[in-house]
Amino acid sequence: METQQSNVQVMGIDAGGTMTDTFFVRADGRFVVGKAQSNPGDESLAIYNSSVDALEHWDRKVDDVYPELATCVYSGTAMLNRILMRKGLDVGLICNKGFEQIHSMGRALQSYLGYALEDRIHLNTHRYDEPLVPVSRTRGVTERTDVQGKIVIPLREDEVRAMTRELVEAGSQAIVICLLQSHKNEASEQRARDLVRDELKKLKSDIPVFASVDYYPSRKESHRMNTTILEAYGAEPSRQTLKKVSDRFKKHGAKFDLRVMATHGGTISWKAKELARTIVSGPIGGVIGSKLLGEYLGDENIACSDIGGTSFDVALITKGNFAIKSDPDMARLVLSLPLVAMDSVGAGAGSFVRLDPYSKSIKLGPDSAGYRVGTCWPESGLDTVSVSDCHVVLGYLNPQNFLGGAIKLDVQRARDHIKAQIADPLGLSVEDAAAGVIELLDLTLSEYLRANISAKGYNPAEFTCFSYGGAGPVHTYGYTEGVGFKDVVVPAWAAGFSAFGCACADFEYRYDKSVDLGVAQFASDEQKAAACSTLQEAWEELAVKVIDEFVINGYKPEDVLLIPGYKMQYMGQLNDLEIVSPVSSAATADDWQQIIESFENTYGRVYANSARSPELGFSVTGAILRGMVVTQKPVLPEDPDAGPKPPKEAYLGTRPFYRHKKWVEAALWKMESLKAGNHIVGPAIIESDATTFVVPDGFETMIDKHRLFHLKEVK
Amino acid sequence: MSYTNEQVSHLVEGSLDWETTFRMLSMPKDNSRFEQYLAALQAKVSFKDRIVLPLAPHMYIVQSAKTKQWLIKCDCGHEFCDYKENWKLHASIYVRDTEEAMTEVYPKLMAPDTQWQVYREYYCPTCGTLHDVEAPTPWYPVIHDFEPDIEAFYEEWVHLPVPERVD
Numbered sequence: 001m002e003t004q005q006s007n008v009q010v011m012g013i014d015a016g017g018t019m020t021d022t023f024f025v026r027a028d029g030r031f032v033v034g035k036a037q038s039n040p041g042d043e044s045l046a047i048y049n050s051s052v053d054a055l056e057h058w059d060r061k062v063d064d065v066y067p068e069l070a071t072c073v074y075s076g077t078a079m080l081n082r083i084l085m086r087k088g089l090d091v092g093l094i095c096n097k098g099f100e101q102i103h104s105m106g107r108a109l110q111s112y113l114g115y116a117l118e119d120r121i122h123l124n125t126h127r128y129d130e131p132l133v134p135v136s137r138t139r140g141v142t143e144r145t146d147v148q149g150k151i152v153i154p155l156r157e158d159e160v161r162a163m164t165r166e167l168v169e170a171g172s173q174a175i176v177i178c179l180l181q182s183h184k185n186e187a188s189e190q191r192a193r194d195l196v197r198d199e200l201k202k203l204k205s206d207i208p209v210f211a212s213v214d215y216y217p218s219r220k221e222s223h224r225m226n227t228t229i230l231e232a233y234g235a236e237p238s239r240q241t242l243k244k245v246s247d248r249f250k251k252h253g254a255k256f257d258l259r260v261m262a263t264h265g266g267t268i269s270w271k272a273k274e275l276a277r278t279i280v281s282g283p284i285g286g287v288i289g290s291k292l293l294g295e296y297l298g299d300e301n302i303a304c305s306d307i308g309g310t311s312f313d314v315a316l317i318t319k320g321n322f323a324i325k326s327d328p329d330m331a332r333l334v335l336s337l338p339l340v341a342m343d344s345v346g347a348g349a350g351s352f353v354r355l356d357p358y359s360k361s362i363k364l365g366p367d368s369a370g371y372r373v374g375t376c377w378p379e380s381g382l383d384t385v386s387v388s389d390c391h392v393v394l395g396y397l398n399p400q401n402f403l404g405g406a407i408k409l410d411v412q413r414a415r416d417h418i419k420a421q422i423a424d425p426l427g428l429s430v431e432d433a434a435a436g437v438i439e440l441l442d443l444t445l446s447e448y449l450r451a452n453i454s455a456k457g458y459n460p461a462e463f464t465c466f467s468y469g470g471a472g473p474v475h476t477y478g479y480t481e482g483v484g485f486k487d488v489v490v491p492a493w494a495a496g497f498s499a500f501g502c503a504c505a506d507f508e509y510r511y512d513k514s515v516d517l518g519v520a521q522f523a524s525d526e527q528k529a530a531a532c533s534t535l536q537e538a539w540e541e542l543a544v545k546v547i548d549e550f551v552i553n554g555y556k557p558e559d560v561l562l563i564p565g566y567k568m569q570y571m572g573q574l575n576d577l578e579i580v581s582p583v584s585s586a587a588t589a590d591d592w593q594q595i596i597e598s599f600e601n602t603y604g605r606v607y608a609n610s611a612r613s614p615e616l617g618f619s620v621t622g623a624i625l626r627g628m629v630v631t632q633k634p635v636l637p638e639d640p641d642a643g644p645k646p647p648k649e650a651y652l653g654t655r656p657f658y659r660h661k662k663w664v665e666a667a668l669w670k671m672e673s674l675k676a677g678n679h680i681v682g683p684a685i686i687e688s689d690a691t692t693f694v695v696p697d698g699f700e701t702m703i704d705k706h707r708l709f710h711l712k713e714v715k
Numbered sequence: 716m717s718y719t720n721e722q723v724s725h726l727v728e729g730s731l732d733w734e735t736t737f738r739m740l741s742m743p744k745d746n747s748r749f750e751q752y753l754a755a756l757q758a759k760v761s762f763k764d765r766i767v768l769p770l771a772p773h774m775y776i777v778q779s780a781k782t783k784q785w786l787i788k789c790d791c792g793h794e795f796c797d798y799k800e801n802w803k804l805h806a807s808i809y810v811r812d813t814e815e816a817m818t819e820v821y822p823k824l825m826a827p828d829t830q831w832q833v834y835r836e837y838y839c840p841t842c843g844t845l846h847d848v849e850a851p852t853p854w855y856p857v858i859h860d861f862e863p864d865i866e867a868f869y870e871e872w873v874h875l876p877v878p879e880r881v882d
Contacts, residue, residue: 122741
């Protein structure tokens with residue numbers, strides 16, 4: 001690379017289950033992607049190895065580069081794995097008397113969360129995971145607050161004290177308190193919290209106490225209880241993992257403060273009070289990265305699509321914003337966390353392919369070969385055909401250069417398995433059977449993508465589709481063909497896109513609180529002002545929390561940009577919309593008018609103007625406060641246009657490629673050597689170490705100055 | 716998809732790990748399962764008669780080793796009758812038809828009124844295993860609940876030769 005001296009500024013980390021990706025960006029927009037085997041025992045080591053791998057491309061050393069970095073964002077599965085493996089703290093739980101089993105029961109639906117549809121509808125597959133807190137460490141206290149927030153039965157204080165002693169005796173390492181309706185009236189729960197603390201002091205115990213109102217004051221009891229338990233159960237151990245990562249960075253001279261990708265789409269410090277929201281982070285990175293790319297390209301509407309080995313994730317960005325889901329489920333738990341809305345289908349590049357023995361139809365997944373690729377990798381120990389096997393047989397993938405040549409694939413072995421398991425029973429040739437599998441996958445994905453866009457009332461022609469993930473570019477043509485997108489974009493760094501996206505995210509905390517406000521269309525000015533003051537009170541309460549978080553990281557309150565928001569719906573309707581507030585503080589009837597106007601505009605845009613129903617009145621269901629500070633973000637490369645003809649050194653020869661019942665010779669190109677402005681007409685395959693971009697006949701692609709490939713159907 | 720004999724005997728014992736059990740439940744049935752299942756059951760019983768079809772957790776239709784007649788037989792070796800007959804008529808029967816008898820199995824006022832419904836329990840006369848419970852109205856005849864077409868099952872469903880039978 002020519003400008004060797006440019007500083008490395010930003011690092012993104014995606015520590016996945018099998019591979020740990022790192023992504024480094026220089027001040028001039030050049031980037032490198034590094035990969036290393038994940039190491040669940042010590043994540044910091046895998047990150048280090050991955051960094052070494054990435055920086056080798058630039059002939060740089062970790063000890064030289066870490067001190068240069070201004071920003072580093074981590075996303076990973078540390079928290080998630082801790083929950084899945086049930087390796088958290090021994091938590092004690094205090095809830096309302098008679099509700100001790102609620103956590104174990106998981107609203108019944110936790111017995112089938114995460115299942116494919118076929119398994120959901122069959123009761124015999126339903127199963128309850130071991131609860132995070134066993135009933136033996138759960139105590140029910142006499143207390144009741146009703147749905148309006150009125151205390152009907154006061155808290156029995158002596159019971160709380162006795163329970164505290166019992167829970168400590170039972171070996172609790174943390175105590176969670178979650179009482180009914182505490183989001184509506186926090187008095188009893190806070191009193192219980194103070195009593196527990198007082199009793200612990202008497203016992204000379206310093207175990208932490210978590211009251212749900214202090215963390216997640218949102219309606220839905222199971223969600224709130226689960227989330228608070230998650231915080232107590234997993235956050236502290238995860239903080240230790242992150243501290244280890246941060247310590248290793250410091251050892252190599254890093255001066256930045258490590259940040260973690262959180263479910264709401266911002267990044268938070270590893271020192272943050274609420275770490276439960278780091279439970280899912282990798283896939284969110286892709287959405288954030290797409291948003292940033294969209295801003296560069298001037299695209300407001302983006303369909304983000306990410307194909308991994310096991311699943312296909314779709315998220316939509318409309319008018320420059322992604323949607324937030326407030327009560328998602330993760331790790332088979334219902335939770336109350338803001339999560340960037342995504343939809344997934346369990347079909348990916350590593351999905352297993354089987355024939356239904358009765359109907360003889362091809363079935364994909366739901367399980368997958370994962371890191372074991374498929375039968376084409378002799379060392380995998382697999383004997384069930386995977387989608388990757390079909391790709392290898394049809395010439396999509398280079399058997400000599402899988403993961404940059406890290407493993408060699410055996411084409412004949414894949415052929416034999418496809419012949420025995422799929423082709424012979426169907427009376428097809430191996431090629432046609434394999435091509436059938438690919439067509440089925442492409443069809444499944446494109447139907448899913450199309451349905452996701454049109455079901456929300458949008459037209460694909462108004463959307464640009466971004467395709468990423470290690471396996472994304474292999475399928476891009478297949479799942480976008482015929483959908484009618486405005487543009488289809490494949491970033492050259494598709495494989496490291498999630499890590500890139502994390503590096504793009506703002507340093508942003510977000511706190512939510514449920515509120516219940518109902519105001520009629522023609523309410524009096526006093527009523528409107530009263531509603532404003534309730535909302536304002538909630539914002540102020542949240543502001544204290546947001547600012548506290550930044551203070552932990554050494555920021556001054558005045559450095560923090562606060563962005564209030566709210567969730568609103570027409571009274572009696574079921575779905576609310578999240579709105580960024582048009583007023584920075586709410587007090588007067590005039591402020592209220594702006595608040596509802598902003599909602600009505602959004603409503604009209606999301607649904608239709610004619611569907612607006614102001615005559616029903618307006619409900620505010622939640623207050624939101626986001627706070628952010630300025631951080632260094634990656635810049636995109638700006639390459640000079642080198643004309644449509646690709647340079648000679650990029651050409652690698654040809655490979656036989658099978659599609660539409662015939663073999664053709666596809667031109668092979670080296671992705672790294674292609675220049676801005678180059679134009680390639682299919683059949684062609686563009687290869688790099690980490691990903692393969694397939695451009696079949698009938699398609700063409702152009703690489704732009706930001707190293708983004710634009711894929712088009714040739715009409 | 717296929718499983719080892721060891722996995723299938725764990726399945727029979729109820730000690731198979733959840734992940735494998737889940738896969739078995741959600742995938743189409745593996746071809747060799749019935750044979751493996753019979754082998755696992757056969758290994759658990761002490762008699763030499765060949766198991767033709769399981770009827771209940773502790774009851775089988777077997778092919779008598781001596782006569783090749785098909786019989787209904789308990790785990791313990793007790794022979795009820797020919798496979799075409801209703802074995803319940805050869806079992807020890809206990810009928811719960813009083814409130815007192817009902818409160819042995821249900822809390823008071825939470826059991827059926829015995830004027831309307833009774834429980835009939837069918838036990839093995841030799842080992843006392845409870846093989847089945849009926850919950851009919853008091854006058855209802857003994858139910859013959861299962862008359863399997865074993866020939867069709869072997870030949871057309873699992874594609875195995877039908878075991879020899881002498882009536």
